[in-house]
Amino acid sequence: MSVAGKDGRRLPTIHGVTADDAGPYRMEWLDLEFDNGERRRYERLATRGHGAVVVVPLLDDDTVLLAREYAAGVHRYELGLVKGRIDRGETVLEAANRELQEEIGYAARSLRELRALTLSPGYMGHVTQLVVARDLYPQRLPGDEPEEIEVVPWKLDALHELMLREDFSEGRSIAALFITREWLRHGGK
Structure with missing residues (x-):
């Protein structure tokens, strides 16, 4: 049936x-x-595990914090958003806040789940939850990265410049930034 x-x-x-x-x-x-x-x-x-998160950490409504870290798949340093797995027993928002602290040394007082993103829904079941993080404050948790991740502030009105950079190619990060920018432009709360 x-x-x-x-x-x-x-x-x-x-x-x-x-x-x-x-x-x-x-x-x-x-x-x-x-x-x-x-x-x-x-x-x-x-799908294995409990899913994943991609986090748009907003320093203010005009500035996002990007992470520059080594990407083994393309063997270079890549700019992108904070992202990671949702651990067993964690909510989406708990995972997002943990990943922020582990990767870029910030926590958020305000977290908003916007939507789910898929990578290749024609043959993969993997789903990543897009979370916007606001009201950031410095707080670091130990992570599993072998070196400290560089944090790069980027103005949302300069996304057109970011899109042309060779070291910014990860599809979830690109989609998440455009979705977030449009959400903010239309009164995102």
Whole structure:
């Protein structure tokens, strides 16, 4: 029996799932039947853990704090937002505040969850929660980074300059900044 999605459209029926664990990943193959009777086999990387957060730390409504840290995937130092896993037993907002303290040495008195972001929803189940952090104050927790992360203030009205930098390429950070800027422009509270 097929179930309707949030848009009312009937979701494909899953007739079976086979899986293979590969280190930190779980690969799944879904045997699907669509409403029109067509059957296909889809692959997906299943979600492990409790999700992730990406945090937009606002020094004020015009200035975001970026982190410059080593990115092994591209073997360079990359500018981006604070991000990390949500640990077992943590809420989204608790994880966001912990990551702020571990990565850039600030905590926030005001945290607002804006929305969920996906990376590649066609084949990955990973979801990252976008959180805006305001009313920041210095407070550091020990993190797992091997070196201190450089904190770079950036004006939101200069996002057009940031977008053209080679060392700012992470998709969640780009999306989160534009979403936050638009949210603020339209009365974000």
